[in-house]
Structures are given as structure tokens and as C-alpha cells.
Amino acid sequence: MHLSLKRISAAGLSLALLASAVAQAAPVPAKPASEATRAANRAVLDKLPFADRQDFANAERGFIAKPDTLTIKDANGKVVWDLESYKQYIAQDRPAPDTVNPSLWRIAQLNVEYGLYKVSDRIYQVRGYDVSNITFIQGDSGWIVFDPLLSEETAKAAYDLVSQHLGKKPVVGVVYSHSHIDHFGGVRGIVDEADVKAGKVRIVAPEDFSEFAVSENVIAGNAMARRAVYMFGALLPRNPQGSVGSGLGLTVSAGTTTLIQPTEFVTKTGQEVTIDGVEMVFQMTPGTEAPVEMHTWFPQFKALWMAENTTNTLHNVLTLRGAQVRDALQWSKYIGEAQALYGDQAEVKFQSHHWPLWGKAEIQDYLKKQRALYKYIHDQTVHMMNQGMTGEEIAEAIKLPPELEAFWPGRGYYGTLKHNAKAVYQRYMGWYDGNPVNLDKLPPQPAAKKYVEYMGGSAAVLKRARADFDKGEYRWVAEATKQVVFAEPDNVEAKNLMADAFEQMGYQAESGPWRSVYLQGAYELRNGVPSMGSTVTASPDVIRAMTPEMLFDYLAVRLNGERAAGKKLVLNFNFTDLGQSYAVTVENAVLTYEPKASDKADVGLTMSKGTLEDIQLGRATLEQKVTSGELKFDGRQQAFGEFMGLMDKFDFWFDIVTP
Structure with missing residues (x-):
């Protein structure tokens, strides 16, 4: 029973893990700033x-x-x-x-x-x-x-x-x-x-x-x-x-x-x-x-x-x-x-x-x-939204007035005007921009294959993209090469050109996170997705602070709906130190829970919350706790194995810039 919980907040990333990723192999070297990037950065010196x-x-x-x-x-x-x-x-x-x-x-x-x-x-x-x-x-x-x-x-x-x-x-x-x-x-x-x-x-x-x-x-x-x-x-x-x-x-x-x-x-x-x-x-x-x-x-x-x-x-x-x-x-x-x-x-x-x-x-x-x-940002986004503009259109059009543009503590070093305007739009209007074409779009990969076909094939796309790269049109180059990368995931030339575009966009970014996003994207296109380890699990203090309800909510999102279809399982969790029992049910391919035991449970687990914490933190195995008597089963013990067999473990290093 491994009920680990991923923990990440604004700053909760495991840097030790990521440092080990860097040590795995020498990455492809970064490239210098292009003339277009040097010109863009010189212009900032005159602007502020x-x-x-x-x-x-x-x-x-x-x-x-x-x-x-x-x-x-x-x-x-x-x-x-x-x-x-x-x-x-x-x-x-x-x-x-x-x-x-x-x-x-x-x-x-x-x-x-x-x-x-x-x-x-x-x-x-x-x-x-x-x-x-x-x-x-x-x-x-x-x-x-x-x-x-x-x-x-x-x-x-x-x-x-x-x-x-x-x-x-x-x-x-x-x-x-x-x-x-x-x-x-x-x-x-x-x-x-x-x-x-x-x-x-x-x-x-x-x-x-x-x-x-x-x-x-x-x-x-x-x-x-x-x-x-x-x-x-x-x-x-x-x-x-x-x-x-x-x-x-x-x-x-x-x-x-x-x-x-x-x-x-x-x-x-x-x-x-x-x-x-x-x-x-x-x-x-x-x-x-x-x-x-x-x-x-x-x-x-x-x-x-x-x-x-x-x-x-x-x-x-x-x-x-x-x-x-x-x-x-x-x-x-x-x-x-x-x-x-x-x-x-x-x-x-x-x-x-x-x-x-x-x-x-x-x-x-x-x-x-x-x-x-x-x-x-709020008022002008909503103003333009009520004129029929979409989030992307608003982000491109919105400009700060001069008195705020030159205000150093308001510069977009962390948040940015563009993505904050999109956030305001999202808060009010959600993901759908009102255009029927975007109501049920093709996913990126099948859409990319059709784009590349319509554009005359990958070689034609890359030829035009290289010319636009030379003109400094990096945003468009990234958009165009994305279609080739998603249509042909093994196309190294497309990945490298997309990485080159990301890199120059990163060099020009005023926002630290934007720079990091672009440069990390370039890194993974050139070097592949890291494959070692995962994030750290929650610290002992965070595990102890979790309520049983938080644990059950997390288990519910780990449930594989397809595997759970047609199954019904009821488990009672009885926490001796809390004086509280919960009935956890899998039915209709969802996991629900009630703050009381069920008289129709397949199996009951009786333990202290501390015992569960020890298992979560890897201090002891399920078997060790059963042997010691700290965890007792009542009923069909195999039902618990069936329950855990319905849970997925999330792969941390999923693809982002490739399909």
C-alpha cells in the first residue's frame, strides 16, 4: 500500500532531483543571441x-x-x-x-x-x-x-x-x-x-x-x-x-x-x-x-x-x-x-x-x-472581452499606460501583462472563446498531421520556417515547427529549429518564468525528456497534517475510470486514534466516501492514522504493519488488493513540447 502524495507549490520543486538530471549527460550546447534578439534587447535599454x-x-x-x-x-x-x-x-x-x-x-x-x-x-x-x-x-x-x-x-x-x-x-x-x-x-x-x-x-x-x-x-x-x-x-x-x-x-x-x-x-x-x-x-x-x-x-x-x-x-x-x-x-x-x-x-x-x-x-x-x-489589467481585459475580443486577442492588444509602463515594481518579471490578461479572460469566460471552430478542435497531434499535409509537407514547412527565423519571426517559427514536431515526432530538424526559436524567445523575455519556460522547452527538444526519478513526496509534516478526506480525494483522481467500470467495492477505514470511520466506495467508475462505516463493506481496515502515515512515508510496508498487529483486516482482504489495482501511478516526466 503506497499512498504517496505529490507535493509542489510555488517553490516546492525537488532541485536535488533536477540537478541529478543535469549530471546524466552533457546537454547540447546553447546557441548565441541572434541579431534580431540583440536588437530587441538593445531596444529595451532605450525604452525603460x-x-x-x-x-x-x-x-x-x-x-x-x-x-x-x-x-x-x-x-x-x-x-x-x-x-x-x-x-x-x-x-x-x-x-x-x-x-x-x-x-x-x-x-x-x-x-x-x-x-x-x-x-x-x-x-x-x-x-x-x-x-x-x-x-x-x-x-x-x-x-x-x-x-x-x-x-x-x-x-x-x-x-x-x-x-x-x-x-x-x-x-x-x-x-x-x-x-x-x-x-x-x-x-x-x-x-x-x-x-x-x-x-x-x-x-x-x-x-x-x-x-x-x-x-x-x-x-x-x-x-x-x-x-x-x-x-x-x-x-x-x-x-x-x-x-x-x-x-x-x-x-x-x-x-x-x-x-x-x-x-x-x-x-x-x-x-x-x-x-x-x-x-x-x-x-x-x-x-x-x-x-x-x-x-x-x-x-x-x-x-x-x-x-x-x-x-x-x-x-x-x-x-x-x-x-x-x-x-x-x-x-x-x-x-x-x-x-x-x-x-x-x-x-x-x-x-x-x-x-x-x-x-x-x-x-x-x-x-x-x-x-x-x-x-x-482586470478592467481593460473585461472591457475588450465585452467588445467581443478573445483572450489571445486581448493579450496581444492590451498595453499599460505610460505611468504604469515605466513603474519598475510593476514590470513583468514574474507575472506578465499578457498572461495575466488571459487569466482574467479565463476567470470570466473559461477555455472556450465563442468561435464554433474551437468548440471541439482536433487534438494537437492529428491536427498537426493535417496542417503539415495542407502546407505541402514537412520539408516545405521547414524551408519557410528557416527563412522566417532569419527574419526574427520566432513566435511564428515556433508555431509552424510545432506542427511538424507533432506530425513527425522523430523529425530532428524540426525539433532543432523549434528549439532555436524557443531559445531566442527566452533570451528576449523580461519575465523570469517565461525565459525558463522557453529555455527548458529548447533543452528538452534537443536533449529529450529526462527519465530519472520523480518529485519528492510530501514531507512528514505535510503528511501528518493531511486529513483522511484529503487522502480519499487524492485517491479518487488516481482511480482509472476505464478499469473501474462495472466494478463495485466498499472498504471501511477505521482510524482508532481519531475515533472516526469512513466508508470508501468504488461504483459507477468513481470513488466516493462517507464519514461512517458501511455494514456492506467488502473489507475493513483498522489502524491509527499514524500507521497510515508510516506506510505513506515509506517507514514500513503494509505487510509489516499487518504482522505487527497495527493494521487489521476484517472481511475479504483480497478486496483491498483489487482496490489498489484500480489506482494509477502518475508518470512525472510526461511530454510537453513533443507529443
Whole structure:
């Protein structure tokens, strides 16, 4: 019985796995920037206000200390964070290579800055130790920590840096601003759970945090994880032809992800919590950057914490790895509410990624423009949608006004104007654009075969595509060569030309994820899909936090409907420690469950939830638990084998750029 659950969030990818992929074989070398790409990137230098260096001053402000090098390892010596691999080629005194969009290079230069910084009186941050920041608020006797990174090891290293330069103090409080794993996964690096249970450490989170922290990406975890390989560029080399970061940060750490459950929850805007003499007033912002998220106002320090709802980039209304579409309109309203509540008082604004901003006038202007970004994208998309335009047409037509176009914290380093406009369209209208031809389209492969036939065969397509490549028409070349690749999957010439087009599009991209997506696509076209390993399963803390209902929902999507057709099975799961039983039924080719045992069950399984966790985590086999008496069957034991035989295991390395 192997009930593993894929776990992937905005930053939950197994980089150790991907590093091993790189080591399998030397990849086909990248190609240089074309003249069309060099010209496009030169044009960016003329378009944007690069002479404005205020962000660099802000990123350096309050600097206290940093180690000379920053490579963090786990207990077994495995590298889980390697800033040096970026520092070797990204530096403030180096101009953008012609293979990198100068605007993306600018944010990479800012993101490579690292160390301990003073934000304001009693507020400190460690930046550059993970994809996110960790913030330390000085209380009367210890630290209140906001968002303790993705990995236990990186959080511990940050805490050690703080202790070295500001004195050793206990952590007496932790605040999780929202439910994404890079904002709570490192908690065991700074806190002992025994101290939490003893009441020495309070952990505060928004209402419904626990549910979303565990469940948000379980159901579609395999597909999200595979696409995250593309989005975060973890397979890409660290050089000017490869990864220059995700825009939101550099990359994600590859350490131990953990979770300690909150001790208390914030349920409404205006709720006040005081920990160790530090007063905090919370603003609830559900359905924005995360399903549950909250801002924090510190009245003693005139400081406003914006979590991840405003950073120094345009964020994702729909992330490229896949997720539920976020509500751009509500997002803008909550930024506006933060401005109305605290904007005229705030002397410093800071958040869980990037660097702070100081000055009342500067903060007011920043919040107004951040609010305007999401509202403009929402309103203008819906405006054009109501004029009959489709999502693709809107994405091509929408342009920011000049006052937002030149706003550095609104540039598309992570989310982009184009894909966010498509996301707004999707939220309102769904996948169908209203044109009957798109109601029941042929799948890509049979359609591609007909396209190539109509276009005179693959040789004719490639001849024209090479000519268009020479003219710099890379978007069209990718579209045309895709038809040949899907019609003739073994056509190496088509795959190589498609890869060349992707590569140049990646070199021109301002968005870190767009660059990574294009370059990873090129990598797989040239080198094939990696075949080793899979993503890591959920961490022990996440497994323990899962409810039986979450497990059954996941099993339901693993059920092979064709194999389950015509079958009926009923299994009782009796959890002795929870005092709860469930009847799980397979009938009509679907899996359903009820929170009570059935008197018509084929078989019953009696065990503690801890026993199930041991099996899920690979600590013991089903047979071992039966032998030890920790798992008991009642009824026809073979029915359980039949049940598990209906479950599919998802192949992680499925094809994306090839059929």
C-alpha cells in the first residue's frame, strides 16, 4: 500500500532531483543571441528608465552583514542553497549579456544581493537565503519571525546570521502570512515544536491556513510539479544562456520542508495580536496572491507588511505551473484597502520578497500604482472581452499606460501583462472563446498531421520556417515547427529549429518564468525528456497534517475510470486514534466516501492514522504493519488488493513540447 502524495507549490520543486538530471549527460550546447534578439534587447535599454537607480539604493539600505560566500548544506552534506552559482556571473558592475533581456538582468542584479538588513527600528530581514525573505521583529525578550522560508536549513542559516550579529535570542512567535510553502516550510529551522506545545512559542496564521497549506496543490500536484520544472528553470545551467532567476527571487532551495501547525488564527481585518510587546494589526486579504493571506500593520514602528500581495514585480494572476485563477479585482481592492487603512501613516513598507520602501509619499504612490496594475489589467481585459475580443486577442492588444509602463515594481518579471490578461479572460469566460471552430478542435497531434499535409509537407514547412527565423519571426517559427514536431515526432530538424526559436524567445523575455519556460522547452527538444526519478513526496509534516478526506480525494483522481467500470467495492477505514470511520466506495467508475462505516463493506481496515502515515512515508510496508498487529483486516482482504489495482501511478516526466 503506497499512498504517496505529490507535493509542489510555488517553490516546492525537488532541485536535488533536477540537478541529478543535469549530471546524466552533457546537454547540447546553447546557441548565441541572434541579431534580431540583440536588437530587441538593445531596444529595451532605450525604452525603460535605467538611469533610475533608487531600487539599488533601497536594496542596499540598512545592510549589516553577510558571509563572504553563501552555500548552505543539509545534515548529509547535500547543497540545498547555492547563491555562488548565480554570483559567478551576475553582478551590479556587469552589463546585461546579449542573451538576457536588460530589464530581467536588472532584477537579477537586485535579487543577488544578500545578507542581514535593518528595515527600521526593531525590524530586520535576511534576504538572498531562499526564494523568499525571512523577517525578524525584535520583541521584549525574543524574536517574532515572519515567513520562515521554504527549507529548514536555509531558515536555520538565516537565524544563525541574525544571532551572530544581533545577539542570540529565542524565537517567541512566528507569523505565517499565507499558505504557500516558501512562507512556512523552514519553521523547524528556527523553532522546536516542543516549545510550541509548551506555550513558549505562538504561531499565528490566517483563518483556513492549515487546510490550504496542505491541500492547495495535492489534487493536481503531478502536473503542477512537471510544469514547475519549466517555470522555475531548475534544470537550466547557471550562466547567461540559462537561468538568471525567477524574477520574484533567484530560485527555490532544495532542503527539508516542514510545518508546525498554528496555535491561533486571525479571522477578521482589524484583529489585534500582541506578542512579546509587539503590537500587530491584521488585514485579511483572502483570494489574492494566495487563497488565504494577510497584511500586518505595526503601529509602534509605523511599518506595513504587505505579505506577497505587493512586491517589486507584477505578480501572477495565473501562475504558469498551473493553479486556480486568482481574482485580480479583489486583489486590487485589498491593496486599496491597505492604502486607505495605513498608507498615510506608514513610514516603511516591506514584504516577503525583494527589498523595502521608505517614505510616506513614496509608499502612497507605490500602493496606488500597485492597485492600479491589477485593476487596469482586470478592467481593460473585461472591457475588450465585452467588445467581443478573445483572450489571445486581448493579450496581444492590451498595453499599460505610460505611468504604469515605466513603474519598475510593476514590470513583468514574474507575472506578465499578457498572461495575466488571459487569466482574467479565463476567470470570466473559461477555455472556450465563442468561435464554433474551437468548440471541439482536433487534438494537437492529428491536427498537426493535417496542417503539415495542407502546407505541402514537412520539408516545405521547414524551408519557410528557416527563412522566417532569419527574419526574427520566432513566435511564428515556433508555431509552424510545432506542427511538424507533432506530425513527425522523430523529425530532428524540426525539433532543432523549434528549439532555436524557443531559445531566442527566452533570451528576449523580461519575465523570469517565461525565459525558463522557453529555455527548458529548447533543452528538452534537443536533449529529450529526462527519465530519472520523480518529485519528492510530501514531507512528514505535510503528511501528518493531511486529513483522511484529503487522502480519499487524492485517491479518487488516481482511480482509472476505464478499469473501474462495472466494478463495485466498499472498504471501511477505521482510524482508532481519531475515533472516526469512513466508508470508501468504488461504483459507477468513481470513488466516493462517507464519514461512517458501511455494514456492506467488502473489507475493513483498522489502524491509527499514524500507521497510515508510516506506510505513506515509506517507514514500513503494509505487510509489516499487518504482522505487527497495527493494521487489521476484517472481511475479504483480497478486496483491498483489487482496490489498489484500480489506482494509477502518475508518470512525472510526461511530454510537453513533443507529443
